Amino acid sequence: MNKIILASGSPRRKEILERFRLNPIVIKSGYDEKENPDENPIQITMSLAFNKALNISKCYKDDIVIGADTVVVYKDSILGKPKDESDAYEILTLLSGNTHEVITGIALIQDIKNLKFIDYEITKVKFRKLDSKRILNYIKTKEPLDKAGAYGIQGLGELLVEKIDGCYSNVVGLPLTKIDFYLDKYFDTHLL
Numbered sequence: 399m400n401k402i403i404l405a406s407g408s409p410r411r412k413e414i415l416e417r418f419r420l421n422p423i424v425i426k427s428g429y430d431e432k433e434n435p436d437e438n439p440i441q442i443t444m445s446l447a448f449n450k451a452l453n454i455s456k457c458y459k460d461d462i463v464i465g466a467d468t469v470v471v472y473k474d475s476i477l478g479k480p481k482d483e484s485d486a487y488e489i490l491t492l493l494s495g496n497t498h499e500v501i502t503g504i505a506l507i508q509d510i511k512n513l514k515f516i517d518y519e520i521t522k523v524k525f526r527k528l529d530s531k532r533i534l535n536y537i538k539t540k541e542p543l544d545k546a547g548a549y550g551i552q553g554l555g556e557l558l559v560e561k562i563d564g565c566y567s568n569v570v571g572l573p574l575t576k577i578d579f580y581l582d583k584y585f586d587t588h589l590l
């Protein structure tokens with residue numbers, strides 16, 4: 399089996415792969431996450447995912463390198479990670495009672511075989527109506543601070559969610575079924 403490198407500092411992405419018996423080597427990509435204002439959210443997540451993976455694959459040409467980037471989109475605005483607690487409060491107030499999209503761009507690269515794939519997945523998430531006390535209590539847990547959209551569906555944030563439409567692991571940061579599709583079809587790596 400080929401070595402898999404996860405070009406991401408996100409512990410959630412590592413956990414998703416480990417749950418499915420892949421033990422990636424984790425190397426956080428030093429890529430500076432600058433968004434291009436001319437790109438739409440899908441293009442932004444795919445370019446960032448690709449550049450994160452490319453940065454690492456230059457030095458690990460034999461290995462399969464996976465990069466990803468997740469954003470929350472509500473009414474055409476990209477809601478990334480909150481800058482601070484008051485930003486988290488604003489984001490969660492905006493999302494309360496409404497449906498947003500979680501978009502994750504992915505890239506898989508194996509330089510030596512000249513294999514490069516870029517794709518994305520969208521999941522719709524509807525939030526419950528949240529009063530300010532609940533939002534403040536959630537922010538106190540610190541869970542929102544390092545996550546796009548200021549929540550983690552895999553944690554206490556599950557309590558904010560009324561329903562989801564689409565791939566669950568995509569919301570957590572890595573659309574597993576799509577990753578499995580590419581690994582199986584092009585990289586001779588099979589999760590099942």
Ligand SMILES: Cc1cn([C@H]2C[C@H](O)[C@@H](COP(=O)(O)OP(=O)(O)OP(=O)(O)O)O2)c(=O)[nH]c1=O
Nearest residue numbers: 406407408467468545546549550551569570571
């Ligand atoms: C919506 C949502 C996001 N997130 C996380 C996934 C990502 O880690 C993070 C989005 O930030 P990203 O910039 O995609 O990733 P990262 O900075 O954590 O890691 P790296 O750039 O090194 O790859 O938000 C959750 O964990 N749960 C959720 O429900």
